[in-house]
Amino acid sequence: MSTISFLRLVCLAAIWGGSFLFMRIAANTFGPAYLIEFRVGFAAMSLLLVALYLKRKLAFGRNLKHFMIIGLLNTALPFMLFAYAAQTLNASTLSVLNSTAAIWGALIGIFWHKTILTAKAGVGMLVGVSGVIVLVGLDAIHLGIGAALPIFASLMAAFSYGIATNYTKTAPKIAAFDNAHGNMWAAVLLILPLLPFIPMRGEPSQYEMLSVIALGVVCTGAAYLLYFKLVADEGAASALSVTFLIPVFGILWGALILDEPIGINTIVGTTMVLSGTMMVTGFSPRQLLHKRQVIEQS
Template sequence: MEQKHAKWIQLVILSLIWGSSFILMKKGLLGLNPLQLGSLRIIFAGLFLLAIGYKNLPKIPQGKWKFLALTAFCGTFMPVYLFALAQTEIDSSVSAVLNATTPLATLILGAAAFGLSFTRAQIIGVVIGLGGTLLLILNGAMNHPEQNYYYALLVVVASIGYALNVNFIKKYLSDMHPLTICTGNFLTLLLPATIVLSLSGFFQVANQEVVQTSVMYIVILGIIGTGMANLIFFKLIQTTSPVFATSVTYLIPVVAFFWGMLDGELFTPTQFVGAFIILIGVYLAGKK
Protein backbone atom coordinates (compact mmCIF):
# COMPACT_ATOMS: atom_id res chain seq x y z
CA MET A 1 0.00 0.00 0.00
CA GLU A 2 2.87 2.34 0.81
CA GLN A 3 4.42 1.83 -2.66
CA LYS A 4 1.01 2.45 -4.25
CA HIS A 5 0.74 5.80 -2.48
CA ALA A 6 4.35 6.68 -3.36
CA LYS A 7 3.82 6.33 -7.10
CA TRP A 8 0.84 8.70 -7.01
CA ILE A 9 2.79 11.21 -4.95
CA GLN A 10 5.65 11.06 -7.47
CA LEU A 11 3.21 11.52 -10.36
CA VAL A 12 1.65 14.60 -8.75
CA ILE A 13 5.06 16.10 -7.94
CA LEU A 14 6.19 15.52 -11.52
CA SER A 15 3.07 17.16 -12.96
CA LEU A 16 3.54 20.17 -10.66
CA ILE A 17 7.17 20.55 -11.72
CA TRP A 18 6.66 20.13 -15.46
CA GLY A 19 3.38 22.02 -15.45
CA SER A 20 5.18 24.97 -13.85
CA SER A 21 7.99 24.98 -16.41
CA PHE A 22 5.95 26.98 -18.92
CA ILE A 23 5.35 29.92 -16.59
CA LEU A 24 9.05 29.82 -15.64
CA MET A 25 9.93 30.15 -19.33
CA LYS A 26 7.53 33.07 -19.60
CA LYS A 27 9.18 34.83 -16.65
CA GLY A 28 12.62 34.04 -17.99
CA LEU A 29 11.80 35.69 -21.31
CA LEU A 30 11.23 39.01 -19.56
CA GLY A 31 14.98 39.57 -19.44
CA LEU A 32 16.38 36.93 -21.78
CA ASN A 33 15.97 36.17 -25.46
CA PRO A 34 15.08 32.61 -26.57
CA LEU A 35 18.69 31.68 -27.37
CA GLN A 36 19.88 32.81 -23.94
CA LEU A 37 17.03 31.06 -22.13
CA GLY A 38 17.48 27.77 -23.96
CA SER A 39 21.25 27.77 -23.50
CA LEU A 40 21.09 28.55 -19.78
CA ARG A 41 18.44 25.89 -19.25
CA ILE A 42 20.69 23.28 -20.84
CA ILE A 43 23.78 24.47 -18.96
CA PHE A 44 22.17 24.51 -15.50
CA ALA A 45 20.50 21.12 -16.05
CA GLY A 46 23.69 19.67 -17.49
CA LEU A 47 25.88 20.78 -14.59
CA PHE A 48 23.37 19.35 -12.11
CA LEU A 49 23.08 15.99 -13.88
CA LEU A 50 26.84 15.68 -14.35
CA ALA A 51 27.31 16.33 -10.62
CA ILE A 52 25.10 13.37 -9.71
CA GLY A 53 25.58 11.09 -12.73
CA TYR A 54 29.23 11.45 -13.73
CA LYS A 55 30.02 7.97 -12.37
CA ASN A 56 27.73 6.51 -15.03
CA LEU A 57 29.70 7.98 -17.96
CA PRO A 58 32.38 5.22 -18.11
CA LYS A 59 29.55 2.69 -18.53
CA ILE A 60 28.61 4.13 -21.94
CA PRO A 61 29.86 1.93 -24.82
CA GLN A 62 31.87 3.78 -27.48
CA GLY A 63 29.35 2.92 -30.18
CA LYS A 64 26.46 4.48 -28.26
CA TRP A 65 27.75 8.07 -28.21
CA LYS A 66 26.42 8.86 -31.70
CA PHE A 67 22.92 7.82 -30.60
CA LEU A 68 23.27 9.84 -27.40
CA ALA A 69 24.15 12.90 -29.48
CA LEU A 70 21.18 12.24 -31.79
CA THR A 71 18.70 11.89 -28.95
CA ALA A 72 20.19 14.91 -27.19
CA PHE A 73 19.55 17.06 -30.27
CA CYS A 74 16.00 15.77 -30.88
CA GLY A 75 14.87 15.55 -27.26
CA THR A 76 16.59 18.55 -25.64
CA PHE A 77 18.66 20.91 -27.80
CA MET A 78 16.07 21.65 -30.49
CA PRO A 79 12.94 21.70 -28.23
CA VAL A 80 14.30 24.07 -25.55
CA TYR A 81 14.97 26.78 -28.12
CA LEU A 82 11.71 26.18 -30.00
CA PHE A 83 9.61 26.38 -26.82
CA ALA A 84 11.37 29.56 -25.74
CA LEU A 85 10.86 31.14 -29.17
CA ALA A 86 7.20 30.07 -29.31
CA GLN A 87 6.42 31.66 -25.96
CA THR A 88 7.51 35.04 -27.22
CA GLU A 89 4.20 35.04 -29.15
CA ILE A 90 1.77 32.56 -27.54
CA ASP A 91 0.57 32.06 -23.95
CA SER A 92 2.32 29.56 -21.69
CA SER A 93 -0.91 27.62 -21.10
CA VAL A 94 -1.46 27.16 -24.84
CA SER A 95 2.13 25.97 -25.17
CA ALA A 96 1.51 23.39 -22.43
CA VAL A 97 -1.59 22.00 -24.17
CA LEU A 98 0.20 21.71 -27.50
CA ASN A 99 3.03 19.89 -25.71
CA ALA A 100 0.46 17.20 -24.88
CA THR A 101 0.47 16.22 -28.57
CA THR A 102 3.84 14.50 -28.02
CA PRO A 103 2.26 11.02 -27.53
CA LEU A 104 0.35 11.49 -30.80
CA ALA A 105 3.55 12.36 -32.66
CA THR A 106 5.31 9.42 -30.98
CA LEU A 107 2.64 7.04 -32.20
CA ILE A 108 2.61 8.39 -35.77
CA LEU A 109 6.41 8.35 -36.12
CA GLY A 110 6.64 4.97 -34.44
CA ALA A 111 4.29 3.49 -37.05
CA ALA A 112 5.72 5.37 -40.02
CA ALA A 113 9.44 5.00 -39.36
CA PHE A 114 9.97 2.37 -36.66
CA GLY A 115 7.56 -0.39 -37.63
CA LEU A 116 5.07 -0.03 -34.78
CA SER A 117 1.43 -0.97 -35.47
CA PHE A 118 -1.78 1.01 -34.90
CA THR A 119 -4.97 -0.13 -33.25
CA ARG A 120 -8.31 1.33 -34.33
CA ALA A 121 -8.63 3.26 -31.06
CA GLN A 122 -5.17 4.74 -31.57
CA ILE A 123 -5.97 5.87 -35.11
CA ILE A 124 -9.15 7.54 -33.84
CA GLY A 125 -7.15 9.12 -31.03
CA VAL A 126 -4.58 10.59 -33.43
CA VAL A 127 -7.32 12.09 -35.64
CA ILE A 128 -9.19 13.52 -32.63
CA GLY A 129 -6.00 14.92 -31.11
CA LEU A 130 -4.92 16.61 -34.33
CA GLY A 131 -8.42 18.05 -34.72
CA GLY A 132 -8.27 19.50 -31.21
CA THR A 133 -4.83 20.96 -31.93
CA LEU A 134 -6.13 22.68 -35.07
CA LEU A 135 -9.15 24.06 -33.16
CA LEU A 136 -6.95 25.39 -30.36
CA ILE A 137 -4.54 27.15 -32.73
CA LEU A 138 -7.20 28.64 -35.04
CA ASN A 139 -9.39 29.89 -32.20
CA GLY A 140 -6.39 31.36 -30.42
CA ALA A 141 -5.38 33.20 -33.58
CA MET A 142 -8.90 34.64 -33.92
CA ASN A 143 -9.22 35.79 -30.30
CA HIS A 144 -5.64 36.99 -29.85
CA PRO A 145 -4.82 38.91 -33.04
CA GLU A 146 -1.93 40.59 -31.22
CA GLN A 147 -0.21 37.20 -30.99
CA ASN A 148 1.38 35.38 -33.93
CA TYR A 149 -0.09 31.89 -33.73
CA TYR A 150 2.19 30.60 -36.44
CA TYR A 151 4.61 30.32 -33.53
CA ALA A 152 2.37 27.56 -32.14
CA LEU A 153 3.74 25.38 -34.92
CA LEU A 154 7.15 25.60 -33.23
CA VAL A 155 5.69 23.74 -30.23
CA VAL A 156 4.33 21.07 -32.57
CA VAL A 157 7.80 20.73 -34.16
CA ALA A 158 9.33 20.47 -30.66
CA SER A 159 6.82 17.74 -29.81
CA ILE A 160 7.91 15.87 -32.94
CA GLY A 161 11.48 16.20 -31.65
CA TYR A 162 10.40 14.64 -28.35
CA ALA A 163 8.67 11.86 -30.29
CA LEU A 164 11.80 11.13 -32.33
CA ASN A 165 13.79 11.08 -29.10
CA VAL A 166 11.51 8.49 -27.51
CA ASN A 167 11.61 6.23 -30.56
CA PHE A 168 15.40 6.51 -30.97
CA ILE A 169 15.91 5.66 -27.29
CA LYS A 170 13.52 2.73 -27.59
CA LYS A 171 15.36 1.36 -30.63
CA TYR A 172 19.00 2.15 -29.90
CA LEU A 173 19.44 2.87 -26.17
CA SER A 174 16.90 0.67 -24.39
CA ASP A 175 19.71 -1.40 -22.83
CA MET A 176 21.14 1.60 -20.95
CA HIS A 177 20.11 3.03 -17.58
CA PRO A 178 18.01 6.22 -17.93
CA LEU A 179 20.37 8.27 -15.75
CA THR A 180 23.29 7.18 -17.92
CA ILE A 181 21.42 8.25 -21.06
CA CYS A 182 20.48 11.59 -19.55
CA THR A 183 23.97 12.37 -18.26
CA GLY A 184 25.49 11.44 -21.60
CA ASN A 185 22.92 13.59 -23.41
CA PHE A 186 23.74 16.72 -21.46
CA LEU A 187 27.48 16.14 -21.64
CA THR A 188 27.23 16.33 -25.43
CA LEU A 189 25.12 19.51 -25.18
CA LEU A 190 27.17 21.59 -22.74
CA LEU A 191 29.70 22.85 -25.30
CA PRO A 192 27.15 23.72 -28.05
CA ALA A 193 24.90 25.45 -25.50
CA THR A 194 27.83 27.46 -24.14
CA ILE A 195 28.80 28.54 -27.67
CA VAL A 196 25.22 29.63 -28.44
CA LEU A 197 25.08 31.52 -25.13
CA SER A 198 28.33 33.37 -25.86
CA LEU A 199 27.09 34.35 -29.34
CA SER A 200 23.69 35.49 -28.02
CA GLY A 201 25.07 38.62 -26.35
CA PHE A 202 24.28 37.35 -22.85
CA PHE A 203 27.58 38.36 -21.26
CA GLN A 204 27.14 41.95 -22.47
CA VAL A 205 23.83 42.30 -20.54
CA ALA A 206 24.41 39.89 -17.65
CA ASN A 207 24.88 42.70 -15.14
CA GLN A 208 21.38 44.10 -15.73
CA GLU A 209 18.91 43.49 -12.90
CA VAL A 210 16.10 42.25 -15.14
CA VAL A 211 18.48 39.75 -16.73
CA GLN A 212 19.69 38.48 -13.36
CA THR A 213 16.09 38.03 -12.17
CA SER A 214 15.29 36.05 -15.31
CA VAL A 215 18.37 33.90 -14.83
CA MET A 216 17.11 32.90 -11.37
CA TYR A 217 13.91 31.59 -12.95
CA ILE A 218 15.98 29.56 -15.43
CA VAL A 219 18.17 28.17 -12.63
CA ILE A 220 14.96 26.74 -11.14
CA LEU A 221 13.79 25.57 -14.55
CA GLY A 222 17.09 23.89 -15.38
CA ILE A 223 17.85 22.20 -12.06
CA ILE A 224 14.34 21.33 -10.88
CA GLY A 225 12.25 21.44 -14.06
CA THR A 226 14.77 19.46 -16.11
CA GLY A 227 17.34 17.73 -13.91
CA MET A 228 15.35 16.70 -10.82
CA ALA A 229 12.19 16.07 -12.85
CA ASN A 230 14.07 13.56 -14.99
CA LEU A 231 15.26 11.72 -11.89
CA ILE A 232 11.70 11.46 -10.54
CA PHE A 233 10.49 10.35 -13.96
CA PHE A 234 13.18 7.65 -14.20
CA LYS A 235 12.32 6.37 -10.73
CA LEU A 236 8.62 6.34 -11.59
CA ILE A 237 9.28 4.26 -14.70
CA GLN A 238 11.42 1.81 -12.73
CA THR A 239 8.91 1.35 -9.89
CA THR A 240 5.73 1.32 -12.00
CA SER A 241 5.54 1.22 -15.80
CA PRO A 242 6.12 3.56 -18.76
CA VAL A 243 2.35 3.67 -19.34
CA PHE A 244 1.66 4.92 -15.82
CA ALA A 245 4.62 7.32 -15.84
CA THR A 246 3.61 8.99 -19.10
CA SER A 247 0.11 9.63 -17.78
CA VAL A 248 1.67 12.82 -16.36
CA THR A 249 0.90 14.22 -19.83
CA TYR A 250 -2.75 14.62 -18.80
CA LEU A 251 -1.91 16.62 -15.66
CA ILE A 252 0.69 19.07 -17.00
CA PRO A 253 -1.83 21.32 -18.86
CA VAL A 254 -3.99 21.57 -15.72
CA VAL A 255 -1.08 22.98 -13.73
CA ALA A 256 -0.09 25.26 -16.62
CA PHE A 257 -3.69 26.58 -16.85
CA PHE A 258 -3.57 27.46 -13.17
CA TRP A 259 -0.32 29.40 -13.47
CA GLY A 260 -1.49 31.06 -16.67
CA MET A 261 -4.70 32.33 -15.08
CA LEU A 262 -2.78 33.67 -12.07
CA ASP A 263 -0.57 35.54 -14.53
CA GLY A 264 -3.53 37.05 -16.36
CA GLU A 265 -3.71 34.72 -19.36
CA LEU A 266 -7.21 34.29 -20.81
CA PHE A 267 -8.38 30.98 -22.23
CA THR A 268 -11.56 31.14 -24.32
CA PRO A 269 -14.33 28.50 -23.93
CA THR A 270 -13.55 27.21 -27.43
CA GLN A 271 -9.89 26.80 -26.50
CA PHE A 272 -10.93 24.81 -23.42
CA VAL A 273 -12.94 22.57 -25.74
CA GLY A 274 -9.91 22.22 -28.02
CA ALA A 275 -7.69 21.34 -25.06
CA PHE A 276 -10.20 18.75 -23.84
CA ILE A 277 -10.39 17.21 -27.33
CA ILE A 278 -6.59 16.96 -27.45
CA LEU A 279 -6.49 15.13 -24.11
CA ILE A 280 -9.19 12.71 -25.29
CA GLY A 281 -7.12 12.04 -28.39
CA VAL A 282 -3.97 11.51 -26.33
CA TYR A 283 -5.83 9.09 -24.04
CA LEU A 284 -7.18 7.03 -26.94
CA ALA A 285 -3.82 7.03 -28.75
CA GLY A 286 -2.10 5.80 -25.59
CA LYS A 287 -4.41 2.84 -25.11
CA LYS A 288 -3.11 -0.60 -25.90
Protein backbone atom coordinates (compact mmCIF):
# COMPACT_ATOMS: atom_id res chain seq x y z
CA MET A 1 0.00 0.00 0.00
CA SER A 2 1.43 3.37 -1.02
CA THR A 3 1.92 6.17 1.51
CA ILE A 4 -0.89 8.25 0.01
CA SER A 5 -3.25 5.26 0.11
CA PHE A 6 -2.34 4.61 3.74
CA LEU A 7 -3.11 8.24 4.59
CA ARG A 8 -6.46 7.90 2.77
CA LEU A 9 -7.15 4.74 4.77
CA VAL A 10 -6.50 6.47 8.11
CA CYS A 11 -8.56 9.48 7.02
CA LEU A 12 -11.44 7.23 6.00
CA ALA A 13 -11.34 5.38 9.33
CA ALA A 14 -11.33 8.69 11.21
CA ILE A 15 -14.34 9.90 9.19
CA TRP A 16 -16.35 6.70 9.56
CA GLY A 17 -15.44 6.49 13.23
CA GLY A 18 -16.78 10.04 13.54
CA SER A 19 -20.13 9.03 12.05
CA PHE A 20 -21.07 7.32 15.31
CA LEU A 21 -20.10 10.45 17.21
CA PHE A 22 -22.36 12.63 15.06
CA MET A 23 -25.23 10.14 15.34
CA ARG A 24 -24.83 10.09 19.10
CA ILE A 25 -24.98 13.92 19.20
CA ALA A 26 -28.09 14.28 17.03
CA ALA A 27 -30.11 11.06 17.44
CA ASN A 28 -32.15 12.04 20.51
CA THR A 29 -33.40 15.26 18.93
CA PHE A 30 -33.92 14.21 15.32
CA GLY A 31 -35.10 10.66 15.98
CA PRO A 32 -33.98 7.79 13.72
CA ALA A 33 -36.08 8.55 10.62
CA TYR A 34 -35.36 12.27 10.25
CA LEU A 35 -31.70 11.82 11.21
CA ILE A 36 -31.08 9.23 8.51
CA GLU A 37 -33.26 10.95 5.90
CA PHE A 38 -31.12 14.06 6.34
CA ARG A 39 -27.96 11.93 6.30
CA VAL A 40 -28.70 10.11 3.05
CA GLY A 41 -30.25 13.24 1.55
CA PHE A 42 -27.12 15.32 2.10
CA ALA A 43 -24.98 12.40 0.88
CA ALA A 44 -27.08 11.95 -2.27
CA MET A 45 -26.88 15.67 -3.07
CA SER A 46 -23.10 15.65 -2.52
CA LEU A 47 -22.65 12.70 -4.87
CA LEU A 48 -24.99 14.32 -7.41
CA LEU A 49 -22.77 17.41 -7.49
CA VAL A 50 -19.72 15.19 -8.03
CA ALA A 51 -21.57 13.30 -10.80
CA LEU A 52 -22.50 16.59 -12.51
CA TYR A 53 -18.89 17.75 -12.28
CA LEU A 54 -17.70 14.45 -13.80
CA LYS A 55 -20.56 14.56 -16.36
CA ARG A 56 -21.58 11.12 -15.20
CA LYS A 57 -25.22 10.07 -15.69
CA LEU A 58 -26.88 7.66 -13.27
CA ALA A 59 -29.08 4.99 -14.90
CA PHE A 60 -31.33 4.87 -11.83
CA GLY A 61 -34.50 3.68 -13.56
CA ARG A 62 -32.73 0.93 -15.51
CA ASN A 63 -31.23 -0.48 -12.31
CA LEU A 64 -34.08 0.43 -9.95
CA LYS A 65 -34.50 -3.04 -8.41
CA HIS A 66 -30.78 -3.36 -7.68
CA PHE A 67 -30.49 0.13 -6.20
CA MET A 68 -33.54 -0.42 -3.99
CA ILE A 69 -32.14 -3.71 -2.68
CA ILE A 70 -28.69 -2.30 -1.94
CA GLY A 71 -30.23 0.93 -0.66
CA LEU A 72 -32.30 -1.03 1.84
CA LEU A 73 -29.70 -3.55 3.00
CA ASN A 74 -26.55 -1.44 2.87
CA THR A 75 -27.91 1.97 3.85
CA ALA A 76 -31.50 2.61 4.93
CA LEU A 77 -31.99 -0.34 7.29
CA PRO A 78 -28.57 -0.41 9.02
CA PHE A 79 -28.42 3.40 9.27
CA MET A 80 -31.88 3.48 10.87
CA LEU A 81 -30.99 0.72 13.32
CA PHE A 82 -27.75 2.43 14.35
CA ALA A 83 -29.58 5.77 14.70
CA TYR A 84 -32.10 4.11 17.01
CA ALA A 85 -29.29 2.54 19.05
CA ALA A 86 -27.40 5.86 19.19
CA GLN A 87 -30.17 7.26 21.39
CA THR A 88 -28.92 4.94 24.14
CA LEU A 89 -25.48 3.44 23.44
CA ASN A 90 -22.25 5.42 23.33
CA ALA A 91 -20.24 6.04 20.16
CA SER A 92 -17.43 3.62 21.03
CA THR A 93 -19.81 0.71 21.57
CA LEU A 94 -21.62 1.46 18.31
CA SER A 95 -18.38 1.55 16.32
CA VAL A 96 -17.20 -1.81 17.67
CA LEU A 97 -20.57 -3.50 17.10
CA ASN A 98 -20.41 -2.17 13.53
CA SER A 99 -17.16 -4.08 12.96
CA THR A 100 -18.97 -7.41 13.45
CA ALA A 101 -20.38 -6.97 9.92
CA ALA A 102 -17.46 -9.00 8.53
CA ILE A 103 -18.27 -11.88 10.89
CA TRP A 104 -21.95 -11.78 9.89
CA GLY A 105 -20.94 -11.65 6.23
CA ALA A 106 -18.83 -14.78 6.57
CA LEU A 107 -21.56 -16.62 8.50
CA ILE A 108 -24.24 -15.70 5.94
CA GLY A 109 -21.89 -16.76 3.13
CA ILE A 110 -21.86 -20.31 4.50
CA PHE A 111 -25.58 -20.65 3.77
CA TRP A 112 -25.89 -18.32 0.77
CA HIS A 113 -22.83 -19.24 -1.29
CA LYS A 114 -22.01 -22.58 0.39
CA THR A 115 -18.70 -21.16 1.55
CA ILE A 116 -16.63 -23.61 3.57
CA LEU A 117 -15.90 -22.40 7.10
CA THR A 118 -12.31 -23.10 8.12
CA ALA A 119 -11.36 -24.02 11.66
CA LYS A 120 -9.59 -20.66 12.04
CA ALA A 121 -12.69 -18.77 10.89
CA GLY A 122 -14.86 -20.81 13.30
CA VAL A 123 -12.60 -19.91 16.21
CA GLY A 124 -12.61 -16.29 15.01
CA MET A 125 -16.41 -16.20 15.18
CA LEU A 126 -16.38 -17.50 18.75
CA VAL A 127 -13.73 -14.97 19.74
CA GLY A 128 -15.66 -12.14 18.07
CA VAL A 129 -18.97 -13.07 19.70
CA SER A 130 -17.27 -13.36 23.08
CA GLY A 131 -15.76 -9.92 22.53
CA VAL A 132 -19.21 -8.45 21.88
CA ILE A 133 -20.43 -9.97 25.15
CA VAL A 134 -17.48 -8.50 27.04
CA LEU A 135 -17.90 -5.11 25.36
CA VAL A 136 -21.62 -4.64 25.91
CA GLY A 137 -21.81 -6.46 29.24
CA LEU A 138 -20.99 -3.41 31.33
CA ASP A 139 -23.30 -1.20 29.25
CA ALA A 140 -26.11 -3.67 29.83
CA ILE A 141 -25.47 -3.60 33.57
CA HIS A 142 -25.40 0.22 33.71
CA LEU A 143 -28.39 0.76 31.42
CA GLY A 144 -30.40 -2.24 32.53
CA ILE A 145 -33.11 -3.75 30.37
CA GLY A 146 -33.16 -0.56 28.29
CA ALA A 147 -29.84 -1.57 26.68
CA ALA A 148 -31.14 -4.84 25.24
CA LEU A 149 -33.00 -3.47 22.22
CA PRO A 150 -30.30 -0.93 21.19
CA ILE A 151 -27.62 -3.63 21.39
CA PHE A 152 -29.78 -6.01 19.37
CA ALA A 153 -30.52 -3.24 16.83
CA SER A 154 -26.79 -2.56 16.38
CA LEU A 155 -26.06 -6.23 15.80
CA MET A 156 -28.92 -6.43 13.29
CA ALA A 157 -27.49 -3.38 11.49
CA ALA A 158 -24.18 -5.22 11.14
CA PHE A 159 -26.14 -8.32 10.07
CA SER A 160 -27.78 -6.25 7.32
CA TYR A 161 -24.34 -5.18 6.10
CA GLY A 162 -23.42 -8.88 5.99
CA ILE A 163 -26.44 -9.63 3.79
CA ALA A 164 -25.57 -6.71 1.51
CA THR A 165 -21.99 -7.96 1.14
CA ASN A 166 -23.19 -11.38 0.02
CA TYR A 167 -25.81 -9.88 -2.28
CA THR A 168 -23.23 -7.76 -4.12
CA LYS A 169 -21.28 -10.90 -5.06
CA THR A 170 -24.10 -11.91 -7.43
CA ALA A 171 -25.58 -8.45 -8.10
CA PRO A 172 -25.45 -6.68 -11.48
CA LYS A 173 -22.00 -5.32 -12.28
CA ILE A 174 -22.30 -1.58 -11.81
CA ALA A 175 -19.48 0.93 -11.36
CA ALA A 176 -18.60 1.57 -7.72
CA PHE A 177 -19.39 5.29 -7.87
CA ASP A 178 -22.78 4.65 -9.48
CA ASN A 179 -23.53 2.02 -6.81
CA ALA A 180 -22.84 4.58 -4.08
CA HIS A 181 -24.82 7.31 -5.84
CA GLY A 182 -27.86 5.19 -6.73
CA ASN A 183 -27.89 3.48 -3.35
CA MET A 184 -28.18 6.86 -1.59
CA TRP A 185 -31.13 8.03 -3.68
CA ALA A 186 -32.84 4.68 -3.10
CA ALA A 187 -32.36 5.10 0.65
CA VAL A 188 -33.90 8.59 0.46
CA LEU A 189 -37.01 7.09 -1.18
CA LEU A 190 -37.20 4.17 1.26
CA ILE A 191 -37.05 6.29 4.41
CA LEU A 192 -39.32 9.11 3.18
CA PRO A 193 -42.64 7.27 3.93
CA LEU A 194 -41.52 6.71 7.54
CA LEU A 195 -41.23 10.40 8.42
CA PRO A 196 -44.91 10.95 9.41
CA PHE A 197 -44.79 7.92 11.70
CA ILE A 198 -41.41 8.58 13.38
CA PRO A 199 -41.39 12.34 14.03
CA MET A 200 -38.56 14.51 15.27
CA ARG A 201 -38.35 14.61 19.06
CA GLY A 202 -37.32 18.23 19.50
CA GLU A 203 -36.00 21.42 17.93
CA PRO A 204 -32.39 20.80 16.82
CA SER A 205 -29.70 23.16 17.99
CA GLN A 206 -27.16 24.63 15.59
CA TYR A 207 -24.61 22.16 16.96
CA GLU A 208 -26.90 19.22 16.20
CA MET A 209 -27.75 20.52 12.73
CA LEU A 210 -24.06 20.88 11.88
CA SER A 211 -23.51 17.33 13.11
CA VAL A 212 -26.17 16.04 10.71
CA ILE A 213 -24.68 17.97 7.79
CA ALA A 214 -21.23 16.56 8.61
CA LEU A 215 -22.77 13.10 8.91
CA GLY A 216 -24.24 13.30 5.42
CA VAL A 217 -21.68 15.31 3.44
CA VAL A 218 -18.45 14.14 5.07
CA CYS A 219 -19.14 10.79 6.76
CA THR A 220 -21.24 9.44 3.90
CA GLY A 221 -20.74 11.31 0.61
CA ALA A 222 -17.01 12.14 0.88
CA ALA A 223 -16.26 8.87 2.69
CA TYR A 224 -17.67 6.81 -0.17
CA LEU A 225 -15.43 8.66 -2.64
CA LEU A 226 -12.38 7.95 -0.47
CA TYR A 227 -13.34 4.30 -0.08
CA PHE A 228 -13.87 3.68 -3.79
CA LYS A 229 -10.58 5.41 -4.59
CA LEU A 230 -8.88 3.00 -2.18
CA VAL A 231 -10.59 0.01 -3.81
CA ALA A 232 -9.49 1.22 -7.24
CA ASP A 233 -5.87 1.85 -6.20
CA GLU A 234 -5.20 -0.96 -3.72
CA GLY A 235 -7.96 -3.55 -4.20
CA ALA A 236 -10.91 -4.57 -2.04
CA ALA A 237 -8.84 -6.70 0.36
CA SER A 238 -6.58 -3.80 1.32
CA ALA A 239 -9.48 -1.39 1.60
CA LEU A 240 -11.13 -3.87 3.99
CA SER A 241 -8.50 -3.03 6.60
CA VAL A 242 -10.46 0.16 7.34
CA THR A 243 -12.86 -2.09 9.28
CA PHE A 244 -10.22 -2.60 11.95
CA LEU A 245 -9.38 1.09 12.34
CA ILE A 246 -12.93 2.47 12.64
CA PRO A 247 -13.44 1.33 16.29
CA VAL A 248 -10.14 2.95 17.27
CA PHE A 249 -11.43 6.33 16.10
CA GLY A 250 -14.95 5.67 17.35
CA ILE A 251 -13.55 5.14 20.84
CA LEU A 252 -11.13 8.09 20.50
CA TRP A 253 -13.76 10.62 19.36
CA GLY A 254 -16.23 9.41 21.99
CA ALA A 255 -13.66 9.88 24.74
CA LEU A 256 -12.27 13.23 23.54
CA ILE A 257 -15.50 14.97 22.56
CA LEU A 258 -18.28 13.29 24.56
CA ASP A 259 -16.19 12.28 27.59
CA GLU A 260 -17.22 8.64 27.18
CA PRO A 261 -15.33 6.38 29.57
CA ILE A 262 -12.84 3.84 28.25
CA GLY A 263 -13.12 0.91 30.65
CA ILE A 264 -11.25 -2.37 30.72
CA ASN A 265 -14.25 -4.03 29.08
CA THR A 266 -13.95 -1.58 26.16
CA ILE A 267 -10.29 -2.43 25.59
CA VAL A 268 -10.67 -6.20 26.03
CA GLY A 269 -13.94 -6.44 24.09
CA THR A 270 -12.65 -4.35 21.19
CA THR A 271 -9.45 -6.40 20.97
CA MET A 272 -11.44 -9.65 20.91
CA VAL A 273 -13.92 -8.42 18.28
CA LEU A 274 -11.18 -7.15 15.95
CA SER A 275 -9.04 -10.25 16.45
CA GLY A 276 -12.01 -12.48 15.72
CA THR A 277 -12.89 -10.45 12.62
CA MET A 278 -9.33 -10.74 11.31
CA MET A 279 -9.45 -14.51 11.78
CA VAL A 280 -12.81 -14.78 10.00
CA THR A 281 -11.81 -12.60 7.03
CA GLY A 282 -8.25 -13.93 6.80
CA PHE A 283 -6.95 -10.38 6.98
CA SER A 284 -3.31 -10.06 7.98
CA PRO A 285 -1.33 -6.79 8.30
CA ARG A 286 1.82 -8.84 7.65
CA GLN A 287 0.43 -10.01 4.29
CA LEU A 288 -0.38 -6.42 3.33
CA LEU A 289 3.20 -5.39 4.17
CA HIS A 290 4.58 -8.30 2.14
CA LYS A 291 2.34 -7.35 -0.80
CA ARG A 292 3.60 -3.79 -0.68
CA GLN A 293 7.24 -4.97 -0.65
CA VAL A 294 6.61 -7.21 -3.66
CA ILE A 295 5.00 -4.33 -5.60
CA GLU A 296 7.90 -1.98 -4.75
CA GLN A 297 10.47 -4.56 -5.87
CA SER A 298 8.71 -5.37 -9.15
